Amino acid sequence: MNAEIRGIKTAAEQGLATAFAGARDTLPGKGAVAALRDDAFKRFDAAGLPHRRVEEWKYTDLRALMREAKPLAGPADIRKPADIAAILSGVDATLVTIVNGRLAPEWTDKNASDPGITLLELFAFLAENTDYRLGQMPGHGDQASLLNTAFMSGGVGIRVKRGAAERKPIHIAHVFSGDTAAAMYPRSVMIVEPGAHVTLVESFSGPNGIDYQVNSALELVIGDGARVDHIKIGYDGDAALRISTLGVTVGAKAVYKDFSFTTGGAVVRNQTFARFAGEGIDAFIGGASLLKNKQHVDNTLVIAHAAPHCDSRELFKTVLDDQSHGVFQGKIIVEPHAQKTNAKMMTRSLLLSDEAEASQKPELEIFADDVVCGHGATAGALDPGLKFYLMSRGIHEKEAEALLIQAFIGEALEEVAHEGIRDDLNLAALRWQGARG
Amino acid sequence: MPLLEIKNLHVEVEDKKILNGLTLTVEKGQVAAIMGPNGSGKSTLAYVLAGKDNYNVTEGEILLNGESILGMAPDERAAKGVFLAFQYPVEVPGVATMTFLRTALNAQRKTRGEPEFSTPDFMKLVRDTSAKLGVSQEMLRRAVNVGFSGGEKKRNEILQMAILQPKLAVLDETDSGLDIDALKTVSEGVNRLRSPERSMIVITHYQRLLDYIVPDVVHVMAKGRVVKTGGKELALELEANGYAQYTDEAA
Numbered sequence: 001m002n003a004e005i006r007g008i009k010t011a012a013e014q015g016l017a018t019a020f021a022g023a024r025d026t027l028p029g030k031g032a033v034a035a036l037r038d039d040a041f042k043r044f045d046a047a048g049l050p051h052r053r054v055e056e057w058k059y060t061d062l063r064a065l066m067r068e069a070k071p072l073a074g075p076a077d078i079r080k081p082a083d084i085a086a087i088l089s090g091v092d093a094t095l096v097t098i099v100n101g102r103l104a105p106e107w108t109d110k111n112a113s114d115p116g117i118t119l120l121e122l123f124a125f126l127a128e129n130t131d132y133r134l135g136q137m138p139g140h141g142d143q144a145s146l147l148n149t150a151f152m153s154g155g156v157g158i159r160v161k162r163g164a165a166e167r168k169p170i171h172i173a174h175v176f177s178g179d180t181a182a183a184m185y186p187r188s189v190m191i192v193e194p195g196a197h198v199t200l201v202e203s204f205s206g207p208n209g210i211d212y213q214v215n216s217a218l219e220l221v222i223g224d225g226a227r228v229d230h231i232k233i234g235y236d237g238d239a240a241l242r243i244s245t246l247g248v249t250v251g252a253k254a255v256y257k258d259f260s261f262t263t264g265g266a267v268v269r270n271q272t273f274a275r276f277a278g279e280g281i282d283a284f285i286g287g288a289s290l291l292k293n294k295q296h297v298d299n300t301l302v303i304a305h306a307a308p309h310c311d312s313r314e315l316f317k318t319v320l321d322d323q324s325h326g327v328f329q330g331k332i333i334v335e336p337h338a339q340k341t342n343a344k345m346m347t348r349s350l351l352l353s354d355e356a357e358a359s360q361k362p363e364l365e366i367f368a369d370d371v372v373c374g375h376g377a378t379a380g381a382l383d384p385g386l387k388f389y390l391m392s393r394g395i396h397e398k399e400a401e402a403l404l405i406q407a408f409i410g411e412a413l414e415e416v417a418h419e420g421i422r423d424d425l426n427l428a429a430l431r432w433q434g435a436r437g
Numbered sequence: 438m439p440l441l442e443i444k445n446l447h448v449e450v451e452d453k454k455i456l457n458g459l460t461l462t463v464e465k466g467q468v469a470a471i472m473g474p475n476g477s478g479k480s481t482l483a484y485v486l487a488g489k490d491n492y493n494v495t496e497g498e499i500l501l502n503g504e505s506i507l508g509m510a511p512d513e514r515a516a517k518g519v520f521l522a523f524q525y526p527v528e529v530p531g532v533a534t535m536t537f538l539r540t541a542l543n544a545q546r547k548t549r550g551e552p553e554f555s556t557p558d559f560m561k562l563v564r565d566t567s568a569k570l571g572v573s574q575e576m577l578r579r580a581v582n583v584g585f586s587g588g589e590k591k592r593n594e595i596l597q598m599a600i601l602q603p604k605l606a607v608l609d610e611t612d613s614g615l616d617i618d619a620l621k622t623v624s625e626g627v628n629r630l631r632s633p634e635r636s637m638i639v640i641t642h643y644q645r646l647l648d649y650i651v652p653d654v655v656h657v658m659a660k661g662r663v664v665k666t667g668g669k670e671l672a673l674e675l676e677a678n679g680y681a682q683y684t685d686e687a688a
Contacts, residue, residue, distance in 0.1 A: 385527050386529055388487075389523070390537070390541075391488075391510065391515070393601065403536075403537075407530055407532045408531065
């Protein structure tokens with residue numbers, strides 16, 4: 001193909017350039033961090049916002065969907081921590097609250113009593129962990145990810161110590177607070193040392209009716225033999241635009257389970273870049289989305305099998321009502337020496353309305369010759385035969401539909417290992433159905 | 438008044454005429470067998486009674502206790518006491534059998550203005566009923582019909598019938614796909630539900646089922662109509678002579 005010729009900048013791109021010029025001297029982190037920001041913005045600015053002719057962003061044309069760059073969000077107090085408590089109502093978790101892209105110490109649990117983890121504000125964490133180099137994660141070079149690196153305003157750094165036993169989950173709650181739209185760029189790091197076991201929940205929430213913007217990134221490093229369950233919950237306000245990047249490197253014989261649950265937001269993209277770096281990894285990456293109105297939700301994965309004998313399964317379920325649009329892109333790359341890879345990817349969309357749209361693109365790029373890989377994609381309406389069967393037993397039409405929708409989404413939710421979190425998500429799916437009427 | 442009166446019923450499916458002036462009366466407490474060759478409209482009759490979509494009634498009426506059910510949705514008919522035991526019960530992934538039974542029973546009761554079953558009462562009802570049908574607790578925990586054998590699916594249909602206690606049960610080829618032991622279990626389950634208050638329509642292609650569920654009356658269907666009615670000995674005659682005479686007659 002021809003080199004992309006850069007056209008005139010959009011209003012949003014110009015706004016981003018102005019914002020970066022104005023903020024670069026005051027954004028936190030000096031030296032290497034400042035250099036990383038400059039490099040990231042330069043790389044972003046060279047290509048601009050990704051659009052439909054960029055294959056990785058084909059179905060989520062950010063240039064069209066992000067009309068303007070909102071001003072950078074300032075510090076804010078959230079009035080009631082109850083808003084956060086409602087996100088995981090049935091789960092006792094260590095709470096880390098990030099408001100408008102900055103750690104909020106007043107709503108963050110101090111964990112001095114827990115010797116298994118250290119938890120610090122991001123830039124304090126980087127200052128203490130000088131051996132950790134930010135920006136090495138898979139997916140660093142993605143345009144949205146570069147934008148986060150350029151503007152990152154804070155977040156949390158967590159280290160789970162070698163062999164630490166399973167504890168209560170850690171919940172990083174990202175909250176937008178404010179009466180007018182703004183943009184926030186939280187960035188966090190979690191290092192899970194070999195043999196440690198941890199459940200991490202990341203949630204995103206904010207008010208309805210305000211078109212705030214979130215561009216978040218999490219760097220996750222999973223040591224050999226560790227087990228990590230990562231659950232991302234999207235309860236954003238109905239006008240929000242959110243892009244969340246996860247860059248994860250997984251060590252040998254680790255167990256890694258990742259789940260993205262989305263009901264909120266106007267435009268959402270969860271993008272996961274995973275690298276399976278050691279042998280014998282057991283991984284699951286999946287998600288469930290329940291969408292209505294004109295919501296646009298994109299789950300995109302790029303999974304690199306870089307070592308032999310790794311198993312990965314992917315299962316994404318999307319329920320689409322009204323004029324919503326669900327996107328799934330999953331690319332599995334099996335590198336030449338990653339023999340005995342076993343990878344199965346499945347995406348299913350349930351269309352409840354004639355105007356809803358599902359775009360699904362599973363891809364396999366296999367460079368090894370002794371692997372078992374498969375993928376599948378389905379999209380369809382509720383099975384009239386199933387509905388008739390339930391109704392013929394006396395179950396009302398709406399209730400029959402609700403049972404079938406819950407069953408559809410439930411197959412994915414079963415993969416959430418933590419019972420309390422799973423129950424909360426099942427209830428959220430029921431609430432979504434209740435609001436459907 | 439008969440429990441069920443079907444008068445001059447004409448039904449089209451995808452513009453194809455399947456039922457062609459069918460008239461049938463089922464008395465309260467009666468077990469009526471409907472026999473007939475493939476394509477005579479037996480299963481269509483079952484679906485039309487249950488209210489399946491896309492079965493277009495162009496003429497005639499169906500009265501249950503004197504009340505027309507043609508305008509009613511399937512769930513309303515179920516609440517009025519109509520039950521169809523499916524020839525091919527569908528698998529419902531993700532919906533546990535127990536949840537399904539309770540949802541169905543309570544939905545019907547709610548529609549009829551009756552109080553819902555409490556959890557302990559419901560559990561006892563299911564435990565007692567399932568034991569008689571050889572339906573294990575493990576099956577009840579599984580998703581409806583998922584991974585069930587043919588025999589298990591049919592037993593599950595009869596279990597639902599026993600829990601829901603319909604006034605009119607329509608058994609569509611309940612014998613198909615069953616070995617002789619499963620046939621006996623299922624038939625015993627059905628016979629236990631025979632009552633002066635309950636009518637049944639037993640649809641079958643073969644006489645074999647009627648050795649176990651002995652009908653009060655046998656109707657022969659051909660080309661979308663009832664062409665002959667007789668006692669249970671009519672089934673034996675059909676077994677001996679086949680359906681050829683009826684298909685010719687109706688032609």
